[in-house]
Amino acid sequence: MRYLVYGLVLLLTLVLQTAGVPGIVFFGFKPQLLLLVSLLAAMILPPVEAVVFGFCAGLAQDLVVGRFITLHAGVFVLVALVEGLVIQRFYGENFIVRFGSLSLGTALAQVLYLLAAASFGLSRSWDLGTWWAILAVSLFNGFLGTPLYRPLARLNRRLLYYDELLKRTG
Amino acid sequence: MKRVLDMILRWKVPLIILLVIIMVGTIHYTSTSRLKISLFEGLGRDLLVPFQWVFSRAQRFVLHQVEKVQTLRTLKERNAELEELVLSLQAEVLELRNYKRENEWLREALDFKNERGHDLLVAEVIGRSPSNWESTIILNKGFAHGVEQGMAVVTNEGVVGTVVSVSRFSSTVLLIIDAQSATGGLVQSTGDLVLVEGGQADRETLSARPLSRDTVVEVGDVIVTSGLSTIYPKNIPIGEVVAVEPRQHNLSFAAVVRPFVDFNRLEYVLIVLPQDNGES
Numbered sequence: 276m277r278y279l280v281y282g283l284v285l286l287l288t289l290v291l292q293t294a295g296v297p298g299i300v301f302f303g304f305k306p307q308l309l310l311l312v313s314l315l316a317a318m319i320l321p322p323v324e325a326v327v328f329g330f331c332a333g334l335a336q337d338l339v340v341g342r343f344i345t346l347h348a349g350v351f352v353l354v355a356l357v358e359g360l361v362i363q364r365f366y367g368e369n370f371i372v373r374f375g376s377l378s379l380g381t382a383l384a385q386v387l388y389l390l391a392a393a394s395f396g397l398s399r400s401w402d403l404g405t406w407w408a409i410l411a412v413s414l415f416n417g418f419l420g421t422p423l424y425r426p427l428a429r430l431n432r433r434l435l436y437y438d439e440l441l442k443r444t445g
Numbered sequence: 446m447k448r449v450l451d452m453i454l455r456w457k458v459p460l461i462i463l464l465v466i467i468m469v470g471t472i473h474y475t476s477t478s479r480l481k482i483s484l485f486e487g488l489g490r491d492l493l494v495p496f497q498w499v500f501s502r503a504q505r506f507v508l509h510q511v512e513k514v515q516t517l518r519t520l521k522e523r524n525a526e527l528e529e530l531v532l533s534l535q536a537e538v539l540e541l542r543n544y545k546r547e548n549e550w551l552r553e554a555l556d557f558k559n560e561r562g563h564d565l566l567v568a569e570v571i572g573r574s575p576s577n578w579e580s581t582i583i584l585n586k587g588f589a590h591g592v593e594q595g596m597a598v599v600t601n602e603g604v605v606g607t608v609v610s611v612s613r614f615s616s617t618v619l620l621i622i623d624a625q626s627a628t629g630g631l632v633q634s635t636g637d638l639v640l641v642e643g644g645q646a647d648r649e650t651l652s653a654r655p656l657s658r659d660t661v662v663e664v665g666d667v668i669v670t671s672g673l674s675t676i677y678p679k680n681i682p683i684g685e686v687v688a689v690e691p692r693q694h695n696l697s698f699a700a701v702v703r704p705f706v707d708f709n710r711l712e713y714v715l716i717v718l719p720q721d722n723g724e725s
Contacts, residue, residue: 290496294496294504303648305575336576338489339489340574340581342476344472344486349472388578395472396476397476399578399644
């Protein structure tokens with residue numbers, strides 16, 4: 276059942292991201308919701324599931340609005356792995372750690388995307404505007420994701436419980 | 446199932462290497478300009494169209510209600526302003542009618558050929574690129590409605606962009622403010638050619654570079670499409686020059702152009718169809 280819910284979360288985020296968030300901007304920049312849910316999944320789910328979730332989220336973004344198919348998928352997988360490692364080493368329940376790791380994860384994903392895209396022909400100057408955009412989106416994702424962690428973690432625990440219940444009761 | 450999982454775990458490293466190779470290959474393949482999108486992309490985009498349509502409608506409804514409440518406060522002042530505007534516009538309309546008559550007469554006199562020759566298809570904006578590095582919008586019209594890659598997209602205010610990929614029921618438009626966009630333009634007052642490019646740091650303005658040394662551009666000049674490319678029809682407004690910045694030791698310059706189209710508030714656009722397409 277929880278995989279169905281993960282899929283629905285992914286679909287809702289994708290629709291929100293592509294159709295719903297043009298009104299939500301921070302200094303002219305949009306939040307990266309699919310990246311955000313991948314980072315949150317990396318903090319909540321076991322590593323393999325988090326990587327698969329990140330891959331699916333990135334691939335969905337690539338297929339629907341992406342320019343390079345599987346580039347976002349690859350970036351999201353790498354960032355989910357790094358995020359998972361960071362959260363294992365630090366106390367993830369602390370909101371400063373959560374905010375920091377979400378912001379840094381977003382920044383890392385954007386830098387990786389721009390570097391990879393540049394190597395495939397989408398060059399972009401690394402001027403102040405680019406760094407400002409990375410900083411703004413990273414902070415935006417940090418602010419949005421930090422309060423979302425607890426409800427999502429609770430939802431995941433509940434889903435695990437129901438799955439176990441279904442398995443035992445048949 | 447357990448045997449499959451065991452096998453995957455045993456062959457973990459070669460499988461990861463294989464996956465990375467496939468991903469790099471796919472990125473490389475899709476990084477070049479493609480005439481058609483893949484089956485999976487088309488399927489993904491078409492499946493999402495109804496959700497995006499419902500969501501964009503709901504969002505638009507909420508935003509309009511909020512706007513309505515906000516405008517109620519200033520309604521009286523706005524009404525007086527608008528009445529004044531109507532009077533001045535009526536005078537302008539009368540003047541323009543005279544110009545139109547005069548223009549028609551001159552065209553007939555010069556045996557002027559009508560260059561428009563295009564049909565327009567109305568499309569609704571149902572989505573936008575989530576990336577901050579790409580400026581694209583998604584329209585609810587695809588190849589089932591006659592849309593093809595490379596078609597121009599405009600509004601009554603001016604140029605919006607070009608269709609870059611098409612699925613059955615949706616199409617993706619690269620906006621002229623995107624870093625990958627370059628459009629041939631013309632300074633309306635002088636007729637000088639310029640190259641209008643996107644990718645400005647503020648992601649709201651365009652950059653116009655002269656194509657010859659003698660080009661003169663001043664603040665307030667209007668840039669329109671040159672019609673030299675096969676994409677945009679001639680004389681569609683692009684934007685107004687708001688600043689002229691010198692470059693390369695004052696030997697050249699780049700003009701900052703503010704587009705007439707407000708890309709954050711796009712709801713409906715017009716896809717320019719070739720005349721033949723509409724007839725067939």
